[in-house]
Amino acid sequence: MVAAANSTDAELGGLEDKYLTLAEYDDTIRGTLPPKPWRKAPARPLPDEVLVLVMASRSLQDRVTLLEGSWSGSSIRRVYLVDDWVQTAPRSLQWLPKSAMDSNNNNDNNDNNNENNNKSSGAAFSDYWDAQSRQLEFMSTHQTITDLDRRWMGETTGKSASSSAPASRTSFKWVLLADDDTWVQVPALLDFLTGRDPAAAVLFGFMLSDAHVLGYDYPCGGAGMLMSAAAYELLAPRLLGPECPLLAFNDLTLGFCAHSRGVPLVHHPGMYCAPDLNRAMRPQENLLDLQKAVAVHRLPAFGHFLDLVGTLKIMHGQSQALLQHRCLLVASTGDDSNPASPLDSRRFFWTVDAFADLVAACRAHAPLPVRAGALHLEFLLFGGGNAVAKYHDDRAVPLMAKPSSRAGRWPEWMEQLRRIPFTKEDVTWAAHWVSAPPRLSSRQIEATGLEVLAETAELDASKVRASFSKLQAAAPRGSWLSELKRAARALLAPRKGKGRGRRKFSSSAEETPQVSDDLGPGRRWLFLDFAPATTFVNMFETLRLLRSLSGLYHERAGEVGTESPYEDTRTAVDLGSEAPPPLAFAYEYFDLNVEQAAGLWINGVAAQRLLRCPPHHHPISLHPESHANDWETEEQRMHLLWHNAIAVDIFRTLRFCGVILLHAPRMVPHALTYLTYSTFRRPHNPSVASALSIGNIASREQMRAMSQLVTKRAARALHRRKAAENQRRIARPLQANRSATQVNH
Incomplete structure (x- = not known):
C-alpha cells in the first residue's frame, strides 16, 4: 500500500508543499491519474x-458520554485514547499509554474524586505534553493498518479482535483523529469518502495556512484529521522520531510530517475548526449548516448538543418523505399522508451540496451522466445597497472608508471574470449596475403596516415613513423584485448569433454578449448582489457548482428554446425528471429569511416562475428573537430594520412562487464569523479559496487580496491541468509502442 501511495504522490507533481481545496485535489487526481476501466471505483x-x-481524559469523561450518545445506532469503530480509564465507555474501547499505566500502578478503579486537583506546574505541563502526544504515540505503536486490524477490528463495536481472526474480514481504510469535544457526523463522513481511494496518501481537514511563518500548512486538530490508510502507513512509523519530532502540538507535528513525506493536505470546509454555526450573526444556531458537515469542533460543549443532533436527524428524514411522494414538490399545502400528493416545497429545506445526492436518490441511484455545456451568467448589482452599518462601525479602522462612503464602482472580484480562463465550457456573461438601493414594494409596506415595523425596532412610525420615502426616491423604478424581473427578462431574452460573446461590463441590453439560442433556461443563471461594496464572490468555486447543478439535468433538443414545463407556479416539480427545476441558492437562515449580504443565485427556470408569479402582498413578519433589533442609535436600528425586512421578503417571495430554495453554507453573510484565522490585511487563505461568496468584507484591500488569491489558484490549476494533458499525450504512443513490443516478443 505504501508503494501505491508513493506512486500517487509522485504523479501529483509536487503539490504537497501547499494545501489544496477539495475541488483542486479532485481535479488533480482526475487529471494526473489516467482512468483504468478494469479497476472498479471505490464504493461507499x-x-x-x-x-x-478520540483523545479523551478521565477528568472530562462526561464528554465521552455525549459522544457515545451522538453515535448511537452507528457501528463506526472508535478508540478513546485516555490518560486514565474512564467509566463512561467500555474498557475494550480505550487505550492507555504505557507510561500512564506505569504511573497509575494498575489502580484502574480509582474514583475520579480521589484525583489530586492541586497539581504542581511541572505536573500540569507534563499532562499537557501527554495530551498533545497521545494520538501520535498511539500511531507510533500501531505503525501499520495490519497492527490496527489485529488489535481493534472486532466483529462488533466494543470487542477487540484476536490475532486468530480470519484473514478475510474487512480492514480499516480510513483513520480519523479527533478530540473529545469534536462531533463526527457518520453519514456525512461516509458520503464524503464514497468513491475515494484509501490507497492514495492524503490528509483531509481544516487547514491553517501559516506557510508564511512556519514554512508549511497544517490541519486543525479539533476539526478532525482524516487520513487514508496509505497516508497512515507513511506517517505513523516516523512520528515522535528524528524525522517527525513533537512540535508542541499534535496537529502541528502531523502537518510537518505530512509536508516532509509528500502527503497532500486538503482543506475540507465541512470540517469545522470552530463551531461557527452562526454565520448570519443571529441569536440562534443555523442547523442547515450541519447537513453535510463531517466534523464540528466544540459542538458537544453546547448545552443542548443531543437535541441538536436529534433535530438534524429529523431534517435528514425529509429525503425519505420526498421519496415517498415520488420526488414531487409544489408551492401549496398538500396531503402528507397521501403518497400521490406532492410535498409542500415551502416547507422543504435542503443544502446545495447535498442536492446531487437527492437527485440521484430520486432516480433510484441511477443518475444521468453529467452533461457538460455552455453557461450564461447575468449579474445584477444594486449600487445603492450597503451593508448594515453597525457591523462595520465596530471594526472601524482609521483612514479606512466605511461602506456607505465608498465610491460606487464595479467590485474587485469581477476581475476574475476577465482573468480566469474558461477552458472546458463556453461561458458568457453580462453585468448590470443599478444605482438604486434594494427596497420593499409599497404593497408590502401597506400589508405589514409602518406601525408594526416601527415597533419591532423601537422607532417612531413617522421616522420609518420618512425613511421609506427616501428609499422610494432613491429607487423610483420599484422594489428589488421589480429590478430582478427586469434582469430576468434580459437573462431569458434570445440573442442573435451563436458562440462566445464579448465578456464586458454592461448596463444596457445593446451591450450584452451574444448567447446561443439553443441554451436552455437551466443553463442560464442570475446573481443578485445587494451590497457590491462589501460582498466578495469566488467565481472559481461558484462556476464549479453552477456547472454541476446545470449538468444534473438534460434539456432535450425538442425542448431547447421552448418554454419550461415548470413556468407555472402551480405545476408540481419532479426532481427526478430530466427537465431542470426552478432553483435558487443562498445562505438561508433556516425557515425565516435569506441572508442577502452574501448574494442570491437563481437559474433561468426560477426566473421564468418569478416573471409569471401572481402579485402577492404578504405581511413582513419579523421573528422577535432572530430579528431582534436593540442597537444603540436610531440610525443603526433603521438600517437593521430594512435589512431584516428585505431578507424576509426575499425568502417569502421565492417560497411563494415555487422556487426550490437551497441552502449554501459556503455563501457566508459575515466575514467576521467565517474568517476567524485572519489578519486585517491577510484573509485566511483556505477559507477564501473554498467559499462561494463572503459578505461584509471590511475593506476594498481585503476584497482585492481575496480576488488575487483565487485568480492565482485558478491559473495554477489550469497549469496543472495542461501539464497533465501533455503527460497523457506523450504517454499514449509510448504505451502503444510498449504493448506492440510485448506482442512481438
Missing part, C-alpha cells in the same frame, strides 16, 4: 472500515 466504505481515534 462500511462504518467499521473507519477508525476514529
